[in-house]
Amino acid sequence: MVERLQIDFALKRLFRNKALLVFGPRQVGKTTFVEALLKKIDKATLNLNGDDAEVRDLFAKPNATQLAQLLAGYEVLFLDEAQRISEIGLLLKIIVDRFKNIQVIATGSSAFELSGKVNEALTGRKYEMMLLPFSYAELVKNDDFLTEERLLEQRLIYGTYPEIVNDLANAEEHLKLLADSYLYKDLFALEQINKPALFQKIIKALALQVGSEVNFSELAQRVKADQKTVEKYVDLLEKAFVLFSLPAFSGNVRNEIKKNRKIYFYDNGIINAVTRNFNTLNNRNDVGALWENYLISERLKYLHQNQLEAERFFWRTTQQQEIDYLEKTGDDLLAVEIKWSAKAKAKIPLTFLKAYDNVSTKIITKENRFEFLTNTNV
Incomplete structure (x- = not known):
């Protein structure tokens, strides 16, 4: 246990x-x-x-x-x-x-x-x-570091809900059941959810663009619904702990994006259950998105488990300069770029570094994720 x-x-x-x-x-x-x-x-x-x-x-x-x-x-x-x-x-x-x-x-x-x-x-x-699905820190403590290294692909595909971790052999079946019924039980009991089919379309559309900026007008067109309904359903999904959002960070740079937000899921397994894609990483074109969702959701778990208060954002300019994840604690900023491979080129934009003080930076890959997910002073 x-x-x-x-x-x-x-x-x-x-x-x-x-x-x-x-x-x-x-x-x-x-x-x-x-x-x-x-x-x-x-x-x-x-x-x-x-x-x-x-x-x-x-x-x-x-x-x-x-x-x-x-x-x-x-x-x-x-x-x-x-x-x-x-x-x-x-x-x-x-x-x-x-x-x-x-x-x-x-x-x-x-x-x-x-x-x-x-x-x-x-x-x-x-x-x-x-309380959220098992965290990386909890699983490392329960097993060991090497076991979690070996199971990384499983975590990216099946997530870390307790039933899944304890019975990986039946993970796909249990995740489909979870995503199709249990997870939304409270939502469907409310009067606000009067179009379950539309609700499922919205969830799937969000899962397919996880880690990308969400434009509610475009999303509404895609699912053939009005924008206010889509916004209401997304808000309910956040309140039901299915997904969460990161707002855009802005302050000193004239061309910063100010209003958009990115959507992430609390658990990778739900993303794959909703999209019905349990293929191995070698047979997928969304590994980067899965990895980004995993790291940011795991960092969120770490903050909650340690009762740490930090504001969380992403950053982008109209010139497409961007930072995947920002964490603001007091006057201090942690700027993080997320890459699946350590060989991938990544850097924090100079525009950001010149505009803001008290910034520490990290490039997080699968090779160095341990401190980011287990230590405040990354």
Whole structure:
């Protein structure tokens, strides 16, 4: 079993009179994570699941008297799939405020549901953490560096969802199932998704241009939909932890691109499942895009796992000077060019270096990715 690196973060934040909220995509191992956490603290725990209709009815109108009876004799309340409970924000607020000896741990697959319901109610009353598919750092720690070197092509094609890592022999079948149903379960339950076929077209179109700048007008034409619908669906995909975007960085250079953004997926396996392309790297023409998505998503995992705050961008000018990835921490900038092969020519544009101070630069290839994915001071 791969031990999650965020387990220590979670342990240190228990029993501080705050709820612990664990977000992330479906099938990423949130329940398993909390179960491992509970084993380490060994406290009397009440386990409830928001998918259970009886649980939802029980908390339809939460009140302190009812909760006192329910929580008697327990030290921990674990609410799995908490976003399914209609009054989840009020419920958690009452417990945190009135039952200071009870630790609440809640998981949620849908940021747009759970965050919206708890943010205002739980201001100053919660810790949050995002759990994503296994990271490179976690897999290296679980196995070893050489094993991950050997499995690099597998990671680029099949990704690192727990079920995939633990059963590579059936990776293709499980990824198709994940991409076709589980991953979007929360989205399809919403009224906003009233055209599933269009939704799938948008996801596939984004997967086919991963790492490229997204023009919503062009994307809308491609999928034969209006631009506002496309923008809404992409926003929902971000809130459901399927994909994320990098905005353009701009400041001192007159011809910088300012408004565009690039789209990436949290997991390479989803890209390939959506496009139905599980060919080996030798038989593909999108290795560069897969490699870029892998590195940038893995760097994102590293930042989340270490609770590091950094703004993330790409940079380009109208003269086609560009930088694949920028990371801004305070006044410091990390500029990264991403290349699959160490033999490929790459450099950070002088225009950028002359315009901005406190810039460190890196050319990341498969030969030197270790520090970029495991170390802040790359």
